[in-house]
Amino acid sequence: xxxxxxxxxxxxxxTHEGVKILGFWVFLATxxxxxxxxxxxxxxxRSRVALGPTPAQIFRLGPVLAETLILLTSSFxxxxxxxxARTSHLKAxxxxxxxxxxxxxxxxxxxxxxxxxxxxAGHTWHQSAFLSSFFTLVGTHGSHVTFGIGWAILLTLELAxxxxxxxxxxxxxxxxxxxxxxxxxxxxxxxxxxxxxVMT
Amino acid sequence: xxxxxxxxxxxxxxxxxxxxxxxxIDIGLTLSALAIVVYLTKTHRWGWLWKEWLTTVxxxxxxxxxxxxxxxxLFRGGVDALMLRSQLIVPNAHFMGAQQYDEVFTTHGTxxxxxxxxxxxxxxxxxxxxxxxxxxxxxxxxxxxxxxxLFAFGxxxxxxxxxxxxxxxxxxxxxxxxxxxQFNPGVGENYYLLxxxxxxxxxxxxxxxxxxxxxxxxxxxxxxMKMPLFVxxxxxxxxxxxxxxxxxxVALGLTMLDxxxxxxxxxxxxxGMPMMYANLFWIFGHPEVYILIMPAFGIFSEVVPTxxxxxxxxxxxxxxxxLAITFLSYGVWVHHFFEMGAGPGVNVFFGLSTMLIAIPxxxxxxxxxxxxxxxxxxxxxxxLWQLGFIPTFVVGGAxxxxxxxxxxxxxxxxxxxxxxxxxxxxVGGTVFGLLSGLYYWWPKMFGWKLNERQGRWAFAFFFTGxxxxxxxxxxxxxxxxxxxxxxxxxxxxxxxxxxxxTIGAFxxxxxxxxxxxxxxxxxxxxxxxxxxxxxxxxxxxxxxxSPAPAxxxxxxxxxxxxxxxxxxxxxGKTDAVKLSPDQVEPxxxxxxxxxxxxxxxxxxxxxxxxxxxxxxxxxxxxxxxVASLAWGSIQDDTDRELDPASVLNTxxxxxxxxx
Numbered sequence: 001x002x003x004x005x006x007x008x009x010x011x012x013x014x015t016h017e018g019v020k021i022l023g024f025w026v027f028l029a030t031x032x033x034x035x036x037x038x039x040x041x042x043x044x045x046r047s048r049v050a051l052g053p054t055p056a057q058i059f060r061l062g063p064v065l066a067e068t069l070i071l072l073t074s075s076f077x078x079x080x081x082x083x084x085a086r087t088s089h090l091k092a093x094x095x096x097x098x099x100x101x102x103x104x105x106x107x108x109x110x111x112x113x114x115x116x117x118x119x120x121a122g123h124t125w126h127q128s129a130f131l132s133s134f135f136t137l138v139g140t141h142g143s144h145v146t147f148g149i150g151w152a153i154l155l156t157l158e159l160a161x162x163x164x165x166x167x168x169x170x171x172x173x174x175x176x177x178x179x180x181x182x183x184x185x186x187x188x189x190x191x192x193x194x195x196x197x198v199m200t
Numbered sequence: 201x202x203x204x205x206x207x208x209x210x211x212x213x214x215x216x217x218x219x220x221x222x223x224x225i226d227i228g229l230t231l232s233a234l235a236i237v238v239y240l241t242k243t244h245r246w247g248w249l250w251k252e253w254l255t256t257v258x259x260x261x262x263x264x265x266x267x268x269x270x271x272x273x274l275f276r277g278g279v280d281a282l283m284l285r286s287q288l289i290v291p292n293a294h295f296m297g298a299q300q301y302d303e304v305f306t307t308h309g310t311x312x313x314x315x316x317x318x319x320x321x322x323x324x325x326x327x328x329x330x331x332x333x334x335x336x337x338x339x340x341x342x343x344x345x346x347x348x349x350l351f352a353f354g355x356x357x358x359x360x361x362x363x364x365x366x367x368x369x370x371x372x373x374x375x376x377x378x379x380x381x382q383f384n385p386g387v388g389e390n391y392y393l394l395x396x397x398x399x400x401x402x403x404x405x406x407x408x409x410x411x412x413x414x415x416x417x418x419x420x421x422x423x424x425m426k427m428p429l430f431v432x433x434x435x436x437x438x439x440x441x442x443x444x445x446x447x448x449x450v451a452l453g454l455t456m457l458d459x460x461x462x463x464x465x466x467x468x469x470x471x472g473m474p475m476m477y478a479n480l481f482w483i484f485g486h487p488e489v490y491i492l493i494m495p496a497f498g499i500f501s502e503v504v505p506t507x508x509x510x511x512x513x514x515x516x517x518x519x520x521x522x523l524a525i526t527f528l529s530y531g532v533w534v535h536h537f538f539e540m541g542a543g544p545g546v547n548v549f550f551g552l553s554t555m556l557i558a559i560p561x562x563x564x565x566x567x568x569x570x571x572x573x574x575x576x577x578x579x580x581x582x583x584l585w586q587l588g589f590i591p592t593f594v595v596g597g598a599x600x601x602x603x604x605x606x607x608x609x610x611x612x613x614x615x616x617x618x619x620x621x622x623x624x625x626x627v628g629g630t631v632f633g634l635l636s637g638l639y640y641w642w643p644k645m646f647g648w649k650l651n652e653r654q655g656r657w658a659f660a661f662f663f664t665g666x667x668x669x670x671x672x673x674x675x676x677x678x679x680x681x682x683x684x685x686x687x688x689x690x691x692x693x694x695x696x697x698x699x700x701x702t703i704g705a706f707x708x709x710x711x712x713x714x715x716x717x718x719x720x721x722x723x724x725x726x727x728x729x730x731x732x733x734x735x736x737x738x739x740x741x742x743x744x745x746s747p748a749p750a751x752x753x754x755x756x757x758x759x760x761x762x763x764x765x766x767x768x769x770x771x772g773k774t775d776a777v778k779l780s781p782d783q784v785e786p787x788x789x790x791x792x793x794x795x796x797x798x799x800x801x802x803x804x805x806x807x808x809x810x811x812x813x814x815x816x817x818x819x820x821x822x823x824x825x826v827a828s829l830a831w832g833s834i835q836d837d838t839d840r841e842l843d844p845a846s847v848l849n850t851x852x853x854x855x856x857x858x859x
Contacts, residue, residue, distance in 0.1 A: 030442050151833075154830055
């Protein structure tokens with residue numbers, strides 16, 4: 001069942017599934033509000049360092065740049081997975097999804113490594129309002145990615161066992177939306193938290 | 201005894217929960233729970249309860265469960281209110297200690313807003329919206345059940361606090377630094393944070409659900425500007441929820457991180473900033489009060505045309521004013537803390553934006569009055585609540601404009617004037633609206649009407665009691681009585697006004713008792729609604745039998761006019777809603793599933809673990825949540841098909857098939 005170019009993808013042809021995709025968009029809007037609130041808190045708190053370190057003292061751009069590249073690449077691979085699904089290549093869809101979740105896991109482990117390094121150096125969030133808001137904002141993004149990895153594992157299994165059903169196509173599409181969304185949030189994190197942080 | 205056991209008992213039952221009145225309530229609750237268990241076992245109803253209610257995804261049943269829960273919470277919040285008023289009836293009364301008084305006003309506010317008003321109108325949305333737009337269910341029936349159960353378990357979590365561990369005491373908006381661990385040890389505040397978080401997730405899900413339902417599932421021909429106004433109000437309320445609740449999630453979440461994990465967001469030390477909480481909370485909190493009032497506006501916009509036999513005056517203006525209020529509501533939150541020193545420029549901006557809201561609200565008031573103008577008014581109970589609402593809400597709205605005047609607000613702030621104002625709009629607007637809607641849609645829910653005579657008595661007591669309770673409080677505010685005083689000395693001239701207010705509160709209490717009696721009596725002596733259209737209604741829900749069958753519409757109606765059912769009746773074409781035997785098609789309806797209740801129960805277990813910092817229990821609950829989500833995710837087969845023969849049979853039994 002190859003999709004001719006220009007025809008509606010299967011997940012949109014079925015009204016039920018199309019409605020679910022709209023619902024997922026609306027959910028993402030609420031998540032935008034969640035992150036917006038956390039960003040607002042962070043921007044206000046960033047200079048409230050108490051006796052703890054300033055942003056410039058603890059941020060190391062090297063690993064963060066690596067995280068950025070990895071997450072951006074994973075955003076590309078999830079699109080490849082979706083493309084494969086649309087052209088009905090099940091194995092390619094699964095393979096690119098696995099690549100995506102491996103990249104996501106690498107991202108999360110780098111982030112955990114960064115956090116652990118800070119904590120071992122004594123910079124826990126007990127130290128200041130700045131560190132509390134930093135760990136919470138970045139950690140909320142990280143836990144979203146972690147949740148996404150769990151979702152991707154489940155989705156991989158569903159694709160492997162049930163194939164490219166309409167429901168699975170819709171789930172893959174929603175997952176891709178979610179993953180791109182996290183990518184966009186990360187771009188803001190990278191600029192507002194890390195780039196602006198090392199420049200002060 | 202082992203020392204850990206003593207420690208556990210001390211943790212679960214601190215002195216504040218061992219007061220005689222609380223122990224009395226505990227015994228009463230335990231006995232009633234036992235009685236319910238015995239009754240269900242004796243009548244072999246456990247299976248029925250599980251199959252028909254606990255696992256249902258039918259929006260009509262979920263709506264009924266919401267409303268029952270909301271009425272129970274109205275009782276609980278009402279008892280709290282009467283306790284507060286009893287304490288204040290005379291100067292120097294010490295019926296409760298200051299700590300218990302603080303707990304009772306905290307639970308009164310929190311219960312009434314989050315566990316009474318919101319579930320009540322979620323219930324009415326569920327009951328009415330899909331029927332009004334010609335849909336078979338909401339867009340996401342299982343998510344709808346998840347929302348309900350998250351609310352129910354959140355409410356349960358909040359309500360057990362007074363017998364296990366102690367109630368929160370930091371007020372319904374729970375300002376730091378008082379809500380921080382340093383000043384507020386014990387588990388009460390944790391209950392508040394977790395319970396609101398759990399039910400808040402459910403509220404966001406409801407917002408998503410109704411937004412998508414209304415945008416996507418309307419019957420053919422029902423354009424946005426042909427939707428009933430109640431549907432419009434559900435649409436804007438859902439939008440408000442979507443953008444207002446995430447800041448609350450953040451405010452509660454950060455306080456939880458402060459209390460349980462030692463972060464410093466709102467602490468006094470380590471450069472935390474309590475003001476940030478006030479901003480986050482009210483960015484949610486002010487849209488929240490419009491979340492509470494919009495559904496009431498929607499209900500009145502249905503009730504007034506029905507009982508005036510006239511189309512709504514100025515439909516477009518009504519829609520535009522709803523949208524204007526929605527938009528403006530995000531730009532007014534600072535008026536809750538003009539005194540915190542944002543400076544005159546900021547304060548004036550927020551004062552003016554607040555006053556602007558009076559304009560669209562005033563438009564709505566005039567439109568309801570013009571709808572009645574020249575109409576053939578029937579004074580039914582829903583209409584009485586609406587007539588009571590108009591003067592009450594005008595007074596509440598006008599005092600709101602007084603509060604918006606920044607300079608004057610320095611005088612009113614935190615006084616009983618504020619208490620009088622917001623009860624004037626929330627009780628006089630939201631509660632009157634909800635009760636109007638309850639009487640209006642009751643026959644659609646159950647198939648029988650509530651007795652009108654008793655309903656009028658309930659209204660008379662509630663309405664009189666309301667004015668007697670809250671008008672004196674404006675004057676108490678002028679005379680300098682601040683809110684949340686556990687007691688007050690004699691000789692300030694407050695005694696008489698407080699006594700009036702307390703008497704009024706008990707009269708409202710009698711009104712509530714009559715309402716419950718009204719429901720019980722009408723259940724035993726039902727006045728059956730055989731036509732499905734007991735009020736001579738105008739919108740599509742009245743074209744269905746009462747109660748509607750599981751699939752609502754055997755055939756999805758086509759809409760040509762704004763008041764779709766009324767126009768069919770005027771044209772003498774009511775037979776158009778009947779079926780011909782050859783028109784019956786198989787109908788897909790969603791299957792029952794235990795996933796929602798299991799998910800919410802896992803949230804409950806996990807949250808209880810967090811409240812007491814029992815990490816093993818929190819992890820257990822978290823695993824339950826993940827497992828329920830994963831299990832729910834792999835269930836693709838969520839619908840069942842009703843075969844045409846059974847649909848035809850049901851419709852025949854209801855007399856809705858052309859011979």
